[in-house]
Amino acid sequence: RKEVEQDPGPFNVPEGATVAFNCTYSNSASQSFFWYRQDCRKEPKLLMSVYSSGNEDGRFTAQLNRASQYISLLIRDSKLSDSATYLCVVLPSGGYNKLIFGAGTRLAVHP
Amino acid sequence: EPEVTQTPSHQVTQMGQEVILRCVPISNHLYFYWYRQILGQKVEFLVSFYNNEISEKSEIFDDQFSVERPDGSNFTLKIRSTKLEDSAMYFCASSEGGHEQFFGPGTRLTVL
Numbered sequence: 001r002k003e004v005e006q007d008p009g010p011f012n013v014p015e016g017a018t019v020a021f022n023c024t025y026s027n028s029a030s031q032s033f034f035w036y037r038q039d040c041r042k043e044p045k046l047l048m049s050v051y052s053s054g055n056e057d058g059r060f061t062a063q064l065n066r067a068s069q070y071i072s073l074l075i076r077d078s079k080l081s082d083s084a085t086y087l088c089v090v091l092p093s094g095g096y097n098k099l100i101f102g103a104g105t106r107l108a109v110h111p
Numbered sequence: 112e113p114e115v116t117q118t119p120s121h122q123v124t125q126m127g128q129e130v131i132l133r134c135v136p137i138s139n140h141l142y143f144y145w146y147r148q149i150l151g152q153k154v155e156f157l158v159s160f161y162n163n164e165i166s167e168k169s170e171i172f173d174d175q176f177s178v179e180r181p182d183g184s185n186f187t188l189k190i191r192s193t194k195l196e197d198s199a200m201y202f203c204a205s206s207e208g209g210h211e212q213f214f215g216p217g218t219r220l221t222v223l
Contacts, residue, residue: 031210032210034210034211038154041200041219042216042217043202043214043215043216043217044154044202044214045214046211046212046213049210049211087153087154091210097142097144097159097206097210097212098144098156098159098167098169099144099146099154099156099212100156101153101154101155102153103152103153104153
């Protein structure tokens, strides 16, 4: 089983749509979780950390379910500029801040 | 806003040659990392560095790789004898000590 698993997509949605991405992780002892976004041939950029209580940043909402080892990202009112690959990232326990990346989910927002 | 910088943006080299990739982490950060991303694949951890020593390294980071912090600002990754399969995007990242890591724009390494 992959350490971090994501649906590769692509998700093709119109502007204004709501889209949700899911991610599962295999190590139940993982301690921190993040969503990064990556534009084509660019660096990963931190979008948000994911907390057990769930957190929201503007149009973006992240949820964590430790029991199911499941992380989600919801994007409301999609913009053209949201088109990117969204990376689910996990910090395993016992490591020295080594991040484990999923392969990413591609989002294409069209007019 | 402070950011991680990397040079060069693109490096082309012949197989068997040595390359040095350079990074300037965010100034108050204490933890430094190298990751790589082969085209079309996921980002992979190579090495983490703290307090002037390697704190963790992956299986990829074999004897051909080394890291150094030669002064108070630079952080380098050296590949001694490049192979074709070393062709990838190499990202430097830094962290203040919490779990959030911030990435530089990357160096695209092409080995011919």
